[in-house]
Amino acid sequence: MNRTNSIITLLFIVFSFSFQAIAQAQEKIDLLDLIEQLEAKFDVKFSYSGDELAQVLVSKPNKDASLKVVIAELNNATVFNFKFLTERYITISTINKVISICGVVISSTDKQPLFGASVVVKNTTKGTIIDKDGYFELTNVGINDTINISFLGFKTIEIKATHLRFNSKSCKTLNMDAQNEALNQILISKFLTTGLQKYIDGSTVLNTNKFGILPGLTDPDILQSIQALPGVESVNESIANINVRGGTNDQNLMLWDGIKMYHSGHFFGLISAYNPYLTNKVVVTKNGTSSEFNEGVSSTINMSTKNKITNTFSGGAGASLIHADAFLEIPLTKKLALHVSGRRSFTDVLNSPTYDNYFERSFQDSKLTTNSGDTSDSKSSSDFFFYDYTAKLLFDLNDNHKFRANIIGINNNLDYRESFKNSEDEKESKTSNLKQENLGFGASWNALWNTKFNTEVTAFYSQYNVDAIDYRVETDQRLIQANEVLETSIKLKTTFKVSNTINVLNGYQFSEIGILNATDVSAPSYDKTKKEVLLNHALFGEIEFNKNNTYLRVGGRGNYFQKFNKLIIEPRLNFRQKVFNRYAIKLQGEFKNQSATQIIDFQDDFLGVENRRWILANEQNIPISESKQVSLGLEYNYKNLVIDVEGFYKNVDGVTVSNQGFYNNFQYINAAGSYNAKGVEFLINKTANNYSAWLSYAYSVNNYEFKTLEPSVFPNNVDIRHSVSMAFNYDALSNLKISVGGVWRSGKPYTKPVEGNETVQDGNNTFVNYEAPNSENLENFMRVDASVNYNFNISKSTLGTLRAGVLNVLDRKNTVNRYYEVSQENSEKAIQIDNFSLGLTPNVSFRVQF
Structure with missing residues (x-):
């Protein structure tokens, strides 16, 4: 019995010391109070706005830690930027504060990673593409920046960079919701190249905004790009003559924002007539078309x-x-x-x-x-x-x-001029x-x-x-x-x-x-x-x-x-x-x-x-x-x-x-x-x-x-x-x-x-x-x-x-x-x-x- 009591007493003592250690490690202190202590202890001066730092709690640093270690911990743990101007003067601000961020993006329905989704720092060109495991990472991101995560067929996520701050333990998992109106979900997110995707109904989607690269192209030419698909080609190399499963070009229904188009190529077939930089997506369907669409037998x-x-x-x-x-x-x-x-x-x-x-x-x-064989009597241009x-x-x-x-x-x-001499030897x-020309007007009301x-x-x-x-x-x-x-x-x-x-x-x-x-x-x-x-x-x-x-x-x-x-x-x-x-x-x-x-x-x-x-x-x-x-x-x-x-x-x-x-x-x-x-x-x-x-x-x-x-x-x-x-x-x-x-x-x-x-x-x-x-x-x-x-x-x-x-x-x-x-x-x-x-x-x- 005494032996049992001794063991219980020992466990209680160990638990008490552990609890005290944890409590001490997690003890919080007001940031303004900590700054006063640091100024007194290390004989330094901080420059800051009291309103920005008011009511901010931070973990109490180890009493034996040096000033540089404390400042490094504060830089890592807060949204503020602590910067040494000299060995004695330190500024505190949020200006130019940069952090590293990371995350894992998955579909909210099947919990599968969304390979190929786009991560962009809002109002900048800085960004990356999510990998096959759904993971992304960005460095040197502004502390006040907003992150946009987008994927065709899913609702865009906007999230503050601070919520994705990188740490050694884990990265935040983000669930993306599919668009409510679309059951026809994306089956393959990166098909052939970045920006090409495949829907579950077999249609292929070209997302020009995220388009990667295809051989020979200097622009994401819409009608050139779709020829990468099997069964789609041009037997005479002209996009004005695209043949889908043996059909002629006029058997392709072409819609631009719901407007039926009767013309497809500049330069009489060598360049797509549709500017790709405001075109968000192109859906190509060879068979099993929705009953919504008529015409286009190919x-x-x-x-x-x-x-x-x-x-x-x-x-x-x-x-x-x-x-x-x-x-x-x-x-x-x-x-x-x-x-x-x-x-x-x-x-x-x-x-x-x-x-x-x-x-x-x-x-x-x-x-x-x-x-074109010009002679002295006839010339053309x-x-x-x-x-x-x-x-x-x-x-x-x-x-x-x-x-x-x-x-x-x-x-x-196209203008073609011929000059020649008439019967009276006068130049004509x-x-x-x-x-x-193809001119189209369209309007829609979605309710x-x-x-x-x-x-x-x-x-x-x-x-x-x-x-x-x-x-x-x-x-x-x-x-x-x-x-x-x-x-x-x-x-x-x-x-x-x-x-x-x-x-x-x-x-x-x-x-x-x-x-x-x-x-x-x-x-x-x-x-x-x-x-x-x-x-x-x-x-x-x-x-x-x-x-x-x-x-x-x-x-x-x-x-x-x-x-x-x-x-x-x-x-x-x-x-x-x-x-x-x-x-x-x-x-x-x-x-x-x-x-x-x-x-x-x-x-x-x-x-x-x-x-x-x-x-x-x-x-x-x-x-x-x-x-x-x-x-x-x-x-x-x-x-x-x-x-x-x-x-x-x-x-x-x-x-x-x-x-x-x-x-x-x-x-x-x-x-x-x-x-x-x-x-x-x-x-x-x-x-x-x-x-x-x-x-x-x-x-x-x-x-x-x-x-x-x-x-x-x-x-x-x-x-x-x-x-x-x-x-x-x-x-x-x-x-x-x-x-x-x-x-x-x-x-x-x-x-x-x-x-x-x-x-x-x-x-x-x-x-x-x-x-x-x-x-x-x-x-x-x-x-x-x-x-x-x-x-x-x-x-x-x-x-x-x-x-x-x-x-x-x-x-x-x-x-x-x-x-x-x-x-x-x-x-x-x-x-x-x-x-x-x-x-x-x-x-x-x-x-x-x-």
């Missing part, structure tokens, strides 16, 4: 600009060897802001080697080059420039009602002109009526014009051509959140589209104008379910064409099921239709530069195009390694001969038919903190079927059997990025003349006598590109970026098209004409952002 490319009002004035400007641009985000009040951007080429003032290469590529085989501009007005009545209004303008202008000159119900009303007006005045010196003839598209549309969309896992979307859309085509010839006098108008009423709806490992979106759209009294029903399906943790099965399907398509006249349209014009379906010789598509895929995703295999089958009915642009015996025949494309797409992508690499391969078979032609089945003009792309991005330093990659694909089909019988005569006309259509293939296409990106701070709030890129590093001469014409010297012979891709083309850009 794909949907949905571009959205920044949509948030901030209280900070910001912007940027830059220039390359082709153009200069600027953008501004201007807060007018707390509820009102204006975003503007503008870009213009200086090619009509200054010619660079990059411009020379672009000019030669864009205008080869046009009037500008085929008539040309001027070309382009520009685009955007403006967006943002007004938040309150948190629940938001109004937006925007405008976009795109313009390409004629100027031909080609102008391309959140309660936590479950949301409505959005959007409307747009889009006008596309291409006009040409062609003076033909040799015949003294003036040819005027015009193509105009006018479309207006209004859409009402409602979203009802049944639960955290189920959304229901419904809506109605009305659109009116009118297309005009006109031709006016002076000698002999001829004038023809044709205009078609079509009204479309549509109802759409879908249910979206997302829980645990299952994502399902089922919907439908009904389109009624008033002119034809025709109803088209379009079911849509998008399903993804995760299995065995690392694998997922994907099934997608859709029916879509399209009433506006392009016809192609390689011989005579618009100076031979722009040879496509929009036309409207009439359900006689030009039917409404209708597509049916299904795809099935398997995906592996583990530790930032993605392997994706997807097979697809697509049939598009209602294509015409004039829509496809044949160079064969069918070139001038009126016929309607279909094409079907089937194939497999493969992608392997590995990302890490400082590098990313990918390899994609696509195999497809694409055939036409025109029942009234012989043969009725033959290869599609864009039947590319094999296509491979690869790239490697490396962050050599935190501010230096390098990217190298390349593309290889089999050559596109073409038709050659019958050997020994190359031409045939029909009355007074002689034509090339072709073999079976598309029975030959061009040589394989191969191109290697490289680029480098260097960021640096010009000042605390201004970031500089220097980029350099080289397209076709090996200067390979790729043939992208081949056709034949009757020889002028010998009408029994056909001459071969080849169009070539860009040669070695360097470009440099410099940007500042503030």
Whole structure:
């Protein structure tokens, strides 16, 4: 018993001493009292504001600690900056106080790290990207700074730097909430490169604000960047001719802030017409499209600009060897802001080697080059420039009602002058002109009526014009051509959140589209104008379910064409099921239709530069195009390694001969038919903190079927059997990025003349006598590109970026098209004409952002 009491007494004594030691270690003291003690003890003087230090408690320092140790502890433990002016005088302030911060960012729903999220010190260019474990760290952060943590699809976090102060024990864990209105969450946060992400419904998102680097690019060119995706390419290297799973460019629905666009490329296809620096994200969907969207039987490319009002004035400007641009985000009040951007080429003032290469590529085989052999009697010259501009007005009545209004303008202008001596030996000159314009207006009202119900009303007006005045010196003839598209549309969309896992979307859309085509010839006098108008009423709806490992979106759209009294029903399906943790099965399907398509006249349209014009379906010789598509895929995703295999089958009915642009015996025949494309797409992508690499391969078979032609089945003009792309991005330093990659694909089909019988005569006309259509293939296409990106701070709030890129590093001469014409010297012979891709083309850009 005594022994037991002794043990209890001993434990009590040990516990008492431990408690006293802990209490002493944690004893707090008023900072002002501590300063008085330090002044008396060490004979020093502190300079400070009593109001700032009032009622601040600090841990009482060890009585044997030196003054420097105490000051170091105070610097580390408080928000104040203790600084020795001399050995006796010390200042205390919050000015220029810097700290180190760190944190771990995870999703609040599945607690997974948000790899690729952006961490930025507010009102500065200082920041970093969250790593694969969700961790970030920043040094030399101001004690009073605010930290912004943002991630596409999640609510932005704003937090004071002091709350993230680095210490030896742990870093604060931050939970990011997904946007309430989006069940379609991000599946892969860093896909191919920084700023490319993949949604759970299979669509790909390009976040231009966080865009990393891609081979050959000096700007985050929207339509160039999406060609990194398997199944998306341009067989003739032009972004005005993007082919998605074997489709033509006019089969891609392009939306800019809800406005339907009919024009895609500057320089007649070599540069995207959409300024990326106010474009917030681009969503590319190849299949399983939401029932909200109509048209675009091959794909949907949905571009959205920044949509948030901030209280900070910001912007940027830059220039390359082709153009200069600027953008501004201007807060007018707390509820009102204006975003503007503008870009213009200086090619009509200054010619660079990059411009020379672009000019030669864009205008080869046009009037500008085929008539370029100047003589003493005739000389020619040309001027070309382009520009685009955007403006967006943002007004938040309150948190629940938001109004937006925007405008976009795109313009390409080409002047071609010919001077010559007339029959009286007098000098005359004629100027031909080609102008391309797309002007769009849009407005929207988004209303959140309660936590479950949301409505959005959007409307747009889009006008596309291409006009040409062609003076033909040799015949003294003036040819005027015009193509105009006018479309207006209004859409009402409602979203009802049944639960955290189920959304229901419904809506109605009305659109009116009118297309005009006109031709006016002076000698002999001829004038023809044709205009078609079509009204479309549509109802759409879908249910979206997302829980645990299952994502399902089922919907439908009904389109009624008033002119034809025709109803088209379009079911849509998008399903993804995760299995065995690392694998997922994907099934997608859709029916879509399209009433506006392009016809192609390689011989005579618009100076031979722009040879496509929009036309409207009439359900006689030009039917409404209708597509049916299904795809099935398997995906592996583990530790930032993605392997994706997807097979697809697509049939598009209602294509015409004039829509496809044949160079064969069918070139001038009126016929309607279909094409079907089937194939497999493969992608392997590995990302890490400082590098990313990918390899994609696509195999497809694409055939036409025109029942009234012989043969009725033959290869599609864009039947590319094999296509491979690869790239490697490396962050050599935190501010230096390098990217190298390349593309290889089999050559596109073409038709050659019958050997020994190359031409045939029909009355007074002689034509090339072709073999079976598309029975030959061009040589394989191969191109290697490289680029480098260097960021640096010009000042605390201004970031500089220097980029350099080289397209076709090996200067390979790729043939992208081949056709034949009757020889002028010998009408029994056909001459071969080849169009070539860009040669070695360097470009440099410099940007500042503030």
